[in-house]
Amino acid sequence: MVAEDIVQDTFLSALKGLAAFKGEASEKNWLFAILRNKIADHYRGLRTEILPLENEGPEGPDGRFGEDGMWRKNRRPKPWAEPDNPMEHKEMQRMIDWCKEHLKALPKMVFILKYLEEKDSEEICKVLGIKPTNYWVLIHRARLQIRECLEKHWLKK
Amino acid sequence: MRTRLMLNCHEATFLMAKKEEGKLRLIDRLKLTFHTSMCRFCRLFQRQARQISAESRQILSDQMLSPAFKDRMEQLINDNYQG
Numbered sequence: 001m002v003a004e005d006i007v008q009d010t011f012l013s014a015l016k017g018l019a020a021f022k023g024e025a026s027e028k029n030w031l032f033a034i035l036r037n038k039i040a041d042h043y044r045g046l047r048t049e050i051l052p053l054e055n056e057g058p059e060g061p062d063g064r065f066g067e068d069g070m071w072r073k074n075r076r077p078k079p080w081a082e083p084d085n086p087m088e089h090k091e092m093q094r095m096i097d098w099c100k101e102h103l104k105a106l107p108k109m110v111f112i113l114k115y116l117e118e119k120d121s122e123e124i125c126k127v128l129g130i131k132p133t134n135y136w137v138l139i140h141r142a143r144l145q146i147r148e149c150l151e152k153h154w155l156k157k
Numbered sequence: 158m159r160t161r162l163m164l165n166c167h168e169a170t171f172l173m174a175k176k177e178e179g180k181l182r183l184i185d186r187l188k189l190t191f192h193t194s195m196c197r198f199c200r201l202f203q204r205q206a207r208q209i210s211a212e213s214r215q216i217l218s219d220q221m222l223s224p225a226f227k228d229r230m231e232q233l234i235n236d237n238y239q240g
Contacts, residue, residue, distance in 0.1 A: 004226055011230060015237055060167045069165025077201045082208070093216045096209060115213035121178055140171045143206050150209065 002105065006042055010035045039109070040127050061141045064148075077147065081155040092154065099149035100142075106130075107142040114139060164192040169199045173206060 013034050014021075021030055058069035066072050083089045100111055109128060113119045119127070125135050164172070169192040175181045176189060193200050 007226075008230060008233065012233065012237060015234060058165060058167055065165070065167040069167040071166045071198050076198045077205060079201060080205070083212075089212065089215070093212050096213055097216050111213075115210050116216050118214060121180070136171065136175060139174045143174060143209070144170065146209055147202065147205050150205070 002042065006035070006038045010038050013038070036127055040129055061144060064144060075148075078151055079157040080151055081157050092150075095150060095154055096146060099146050099153070102149060103142055103145055107138045107145070110135065110138045111142040111146065162188060162191070164188050166192075166196060166199050169193065169196070170202055170206075173199075173203050177207070177210065 010031060014031055017034075021027075025033070058067055059065050060069070064072060064075045071077070083092045100108055103111060106128070110124060113124045113127065114121075121132065121135055121139075124130075125132055128135075130138070169189055172181060172185055172189045176186065181189070193203060
C-alpha cells in the first residue's frame with residue numbers, strides 16, 4: 001500500500017510541476033527523480049525505527065547465532081540444489097523475488113536498491129536517509145533472511 | 158571490528174556484505190578469510206549469498222500496477238489536471 005501511495009504522490013507532484021519540466025531529461029528519469037525524493041521523504045520518517053540496530057548483540061537478528069556468535073545448530077546453512085539451466089535460474093529468481101516480499105519495509109527497500117537496482121551503498125544511504133552503519137546492518141539482515149527463505153523453499157541438494 | 162583475530166559467524170557473515178562491495182579493510186579481509194577457511198557453514202553462506210546477489214541482478218522489475226490502481230490514478234489525474 002505504501003508503494004502505491006508513493007507512486008500516486010509522484011504522479012501528482014509531476015503533474016503540478018509539469019510546467020517546470022524542460023525536457024532536458026527523459027520523462028522516465030524525471031519521474032524517477034521525483035519518486036526517489038518521495039521514497040526518501042517517506043523513509044526518513046521511519047528513521048527512529050532502525051536506531052536500535054546499532055546495538056545488535058552476538059545472537060544477531062532472530063537468534064540465528066548463539067551467545068558466542070556462532071550459528072545455532074538448527075539454523076546452520078544447508079546446501080541447496082544449484083540451478084544449471086535457464087529455466088531453473090528463472091525459477092530461482094522468481095523465488096528470490098517472492099522471498100523479498102517477506103522482508104520488513106526497510107531491509108526490503110535496501111535489498112531492492114542494492115541487488116535489483118544495483119545502486120551502491122552511498123546512494124542507498126542518501127536515498128533512504130540512513131547512516132552507513134545502519135545500511136550494513138540492514139543489508140546483512142536482508143541477506144540472512146533471503147538465504148533462509150530460499151533454503152526453506154528451494155530444492156534441497 | 159574488534160582487535161580479536163577470531164571472528165564469530167555473526168561477524169563473519171556481516172563482513173561478507175562489505176567485502177562484496179570492496180569496503181573491507183585488509184585486516185578484516187584477512188580475518189574473514191581465516192574464519193571461512195575453518196568454518197564450512199560460513200563458506201556455504203558466502204557461496205549462497207553470492208548466488209543470491211548474482212540471480213537478483215537478473216530479476217526484472219516486473220512489478221506491475223494493478224488495473225484498479227491505474228483507474229484510480231487516471232481519475233485523480235483527470236480531477237487534478239485539465240490540460
